[in-house]
Amino acid sequence: MNIARISYRTLLKTFNSPKSYINKYNYLGTSFSNHGSAVPLSTTKLRLKDEKVKLTFILHDGKRLETEANVGDTLLDVVVNNDLNIEGYGACEGTLTCSTCHVILKKKDYDKLPEEACEEERDMLDLAYGLTDTSRLGCQITLTKDMDGLEVTVPETINDARS
Amino acid sequence: MNFIKLVSIRNFSSSRNIPRVCIVGAGPAGFYAAMHITKNLPAVNVDIIEKLPVPFGLIRYGVAPDHPEVKNVINQFTKVAQQPNVNFYGNVTLGKDIRISQLRQHYDAVLLTYGAEEDKTLGIENEEADNIVAARRFVGWYNGLPSDKDLKIDLSGDTAAILGQGNVALDVARILLTPINELKSTDITDHALNALAESKIKEVYLIGRRGPLQVAFTIKELREQLKLSNCQTVWRNQDFEGVENMINDLPRPRKRLTELMLKSLNEYKSIPIHNDNKLFKPIFFRAPKKILVNSHKKITGIDLICNELQGNKLEEQKCVATANTEILNCSLAFRSIGYKCVKADDEIVFNSNGLVENSKGIVDNNSNTLAKLYVAGWLGTGPIGVILHTMGNAFQVAKVMCDDLKNKDCFTDKGGFEEIKKNYIKNSSPIVNWEGWERIDKYEIEQGKLRNKPREKVCSIEKMIDIAII
Numbered sequence: 271m272n273i274a275r276i277s278y279r280t281l282l283k284t285f286n287s288p289k290s291y292i293n294k295y296n297y298l299g300t301s302f303s304n305h306g307s308a309v310p311l312s313t314t315k316l317r318l319k320d321e322k323v324k325l326t327f328i329l330h331d332g333k334r335l336e337t338e339a340n341v342g343d344t345l346l347d348v349v350v351n352n353d354l355n356i357e358g359y360g361a362c363e364g365t366l367t368c369s370t371c372h373v374i375l376k377k378k379d380y381d382k383l384p385e386e387a388c389e390e391e392r393d394m395l396d397l398a399y400g401l402t403d404t405s406r407l408g409c410q411i412t413l414t415k416d417m418d419g420l421e422v423t424v425p426e427t428i429n430d431a432r433s
Numbered sequence: 434m435n436f437i438k439l440v441s442i443r444n445f446s447s448s449r450n451i452p453r454v455c456i457v458g459a460g461p462a463g464f465y466a467a468m469h470i471t472k473n474l475p476a477v478n479v480d481i482i483e484k485l486p487v488p489f490g491l492i493r494y495g496v497a498p499d500h501p502e503v504k505n506v507i508n509q510f511t512k513v514a515q516q517p518n519v520n521f522y523g524n525v526t527l528g529k530d531i532r533i534s535q536l537r538q539h540y541d542a543v544l545l546t547y548g549a550e551e552d553k554t555l556g557i558e559n560e561e562a563d564n565i566v567a568a569r570r571f572v573g574w575y576n577g578l579p580s581d582k583d584l585k586i587d588l589s590g591d592t593a594a595i596l597g598q599g600n601v602a603l604d605v606a607r608i609l610l611t612p613i614n615e616l617k618s619t620d621i622t623d624h625a626l627n628a629l630a631e632s633k634i635k636e637v638y639l640i641g642r643r644g645p646l647q648v649a650f651t652i653k654e655l656r657e658q659l660k661l662s663n664c665q666t667v668w669r670n671q672d673f674e675g676v677e678n679m680i681n682d683l684p685r686p687r688k689r690l691t692e693l694m695l696k697s698l699n700e701y702k703s704i705p706i707h708n709d710n711k712l713f714k715p716i717f718f719r720a721p722k723k724i725l726v727n728s729h730k731k732i733t734g735i736d737l738i739c740n741e742l743q744g745n746k747l748e749e750q751k752c753v754a755t756a757n758t759e760i761l762n763c764s765l766a767f768r769s770i771g772y773k774c775v776k777a778d779d780e781i782v783f784n785s786n787g788l789v790e791n792s793k794g795i796v797d798n799n800s801n802t803l804a805k806l807y808v809a810g811w812l813g814t815g816p817i818g819v820i821l822h823t824m825g826n827a828f829q830v831a832k833v834m835c836d837d838l839k840n841k842d843c844f845t846d847k848g849g850f851e852e853i854k855k856n857y858i859k860n861s862s863p864i865v866n867w868e869g870w871e872r873i874d875k876y877e878i879e880q881g882k883l884r885n886k887p888r889e890k891v892c893s894i895e896k897m898i899d900i901a902i903i
Contacts, residue, residue: 355472357468357469357472357828358465358468358509358824358828361505361506361509361820361821361824362502362503362505362506363502363505363508365502365505366502367500367502367503367505367653368503368506368819368820368821369821370821370824389656390653390656392689393651393652393653393656393689394653396651396652396685396686396689396690397651397686397819397821398821399821399825401685401686426825427821427824427825427828
């Protein structure tokens with residue numbers, strides 16, 4: 271049931287949001303300096319989907335949401351598929367048009383990510399509250415086997431200056 | 434699991450000990466607040482009332498038709514509305530059908546989220562001349578807002594000027610400059626598509642009174658504009674004097690935005706202008722002084738005051754008018770300098786900024802007999818920011834509401850919408866519930882299919898009601 275749902279989502283994503291795939295492709299095309307970390311193609315993702323990793327979301331109030339996630343899923347997939355209670359997360363459903371899936375990584379994890387943020391991701395991050403040097407959008411982080419035990423912080427979505 | 438949850442809610446609602454919350458305005462602020470409240474209170478009834486027969490506010494009527502991804506948030510809002518303890522009551526107008534004091538009498542908490550629906554005016558000579566269009570109305574027109582469907586706009590000239598440099602201004606520019614074939618597959622209304630297909634507009638100016646370092650638009654929207662097919666961007670070199678020296682000290686978002694403008698400026702210098710291309714021309718340091726008109730009172734141009742920045746430090750710089758002026762010839766102009774809130778009900782008190790005065794969303798807490806009044810979204814924060822900012826504010830205010838309601842242990846004598854309907858709005862036009870909206874939604878999608886569009890919006894309130902009420 272769960273697997274069926276995931277592959278359906280992956281499929282949907284392939285058809286509905288070519289944008290993120292194009293961005294990844296662009297990234298491959300423009301930055302040869304980073305060729306050591308190959309970006310997985312979608313076929314790789316499907317093959318690896320039965321592999322699981324542990325993942326923890328730390329909310330701004332300190333609450334920890336620990337979950338098991340499929341390799342090949344994005345952090346946004348994990349939140350949606352596991353019905354994690356993170357309010358408002360992923361408003362645009364992974365199409366790089368909002369920054370509600372903003373997460374902050376530890377420096378060492380951030381540096382290890384196989385893909386750097388593309389321009390469009392940075393554009394959206396620029397609108398996020400509490401932007402840090404290790405901020406990413408959860409919809410753009412695809413889990414790999416070596417991310418087992420990853421912890422990410424979900425910052426608060428409000429800026430007190432506005433209230 | 435879901436079934437158990439549902440049953441427990443039903444059980445609760447049969448006792449009267451469950452708080453009733455009324456949210457006025459079914460836009461993003463209202464839905465995000467409803468999302469937080471229903472998630473964080475174990476038992477609650479939330480009624481969302483809306484002036485239009487249809488929900489989603491600016492997601493439906495503000496977000497540009499070529500930004501369908503942004504509208505995906507409707508899926509989250511739909512889940513909120515489909516919960517058994519949430520009701521949608523469309524075609525109910527605050528200030529006309531019901532008063533705030535009546536809502537406060539029949540609910541335990543009332544939240545105002547009806548936004549900012551008017552546009553700010555410039556206050557200059559001939560502003561009411563023919564073919565000066567409020568950007569807000571143009572947006573409403575191409576998005577099918579019933580009150581804007583008959584907007585008069587003449588697109589037969591070759592030059593348009595947009596006064597303002599925010600994201601709405603960029604939306605207007607992009608819709609005017611996008612090749613018509615690319616708009617055909619969006620949910621832009623047929624009347625707008627037909628008019629734009631005949632448009633002769635070739636040049637669009639985007640006029641700001643301040644400089645490149647102060648623009649209000651965001652980087653995503655600019656990048657999109659710069660990438661538009663069959664369109665070239667023409668900057669004024671002199672507007673960028675000294676900008677390059679400042680960028681290293683800017684915070685990251687402003688820095689990246691400025692870098693993108695500089696990059697485009699340098700590209701434009703090296704690429705010759707193609708005759709077939711449309712032109713996007715941002716100009717800075719110009720403020721409108723008056724609209725120039727012909728004998729028919731139709732716009733022929735804008736008299737612009739030349740501004741300059743004074744002060745050394747960026748944050749202290751002020752824009753000051755000089756004695757110089759410049760005339761820009763154009764046959765169409767848009768006013769896009771921001772929205773303002775309206776007093777839907779004369780019981781509402783505005784502060785000097787034209788917003789509902791509040792402290793962490795609490796507006797009025799001084800009555801023993803009436804429910805607490807709250808405000809969230811643009812009506813309380815001012816009409817700025819993207820959906821994320823509205824979301825954050827709505828969650829914050831909703832949290833305050835939840836805390837207040839949790840601290841109150843007894844809820845009695847509140848009749849909610851049933852009481853409102855019985856006492857006040859029984860004779861006015863029909864109320865459209867969520868099922869009614871679903872019928873409109875289905876109809877629009879069907880109509881869209883016939884035209885190879887995601888939907889064709891119904892633009893008449895009467896027709897919406899006809900479809901919704903069976």
